[in-house]
Amino acid sequence: MKKLALALLAxxxxxxxxxxxAMVSKGMLTGSNGMTLYTFDKDAGGKSACNGPxxxxxxxxxxxxxxxASGDYSIVTRDDGKKQWALKxxxxxxxxxxxxxxxxxxDGFNGVWHAAKP
Numbered sequence: 009m010k011k012l013a014l015a016l017l018a019x020x021x022x023x024x025x026x027x028x029x030a031m032v033s034k035g036m037l038t039g040s041n042g043m044t045l046y047t048f049d050k051d052a053g054g055k056s057a058c059n060g061p062x063x064x065x066x067x068x069x070x071x072x073x074x075x076x077a078s079g080d081y082s083i084v085t086r087d088d089g090k091k092q093w094a095l096k097x098x099x100x101x102x103x104x105x106x107x108x109x110x111x112x113x114x115d116g117f118n119g120v121w122h123a124a125k126p
Contacts, residue, residue: 028079029075032126034110036124039102042110044103044110045102046103046121047100051099054097056084058101064104066101068092069093071083073091095124100124
């Protein structure tokens with residue numbers, strides 16, 4: 009019985025790491041917390057150009073150790089060495105001014121931030 013429980017736990021853990029890091033809500037991608045995810049036009053070549061103070065306002069959707077990418081999702085390495093989820097090579101971010109799930113106040117910000125679409 010103990011072996012079965014461990015096998016089920018390991019299987020559930022692997023499934024969780026292989027799951028897509030985002031969901032679709034109202035035509036936009038959201039994190040598991042329901043908050044809108046964004047892309048940044050200045051990101052290029054699968055690399056984040058939003059670091060330091062920029063990342064304080066636009067927190068990256070971080071990947072955890074053991075997460076594995078599949079399909080259109082990939083994991084990129086940030087300048088600080090942390091791992092970040094990307095969709096079709098574009099790193100994904102939250103916006104600190106969104107207050108509740110469904111907010112998309114960062115869409116179009118400065119003409120370079122866009123709500124991520126599937």
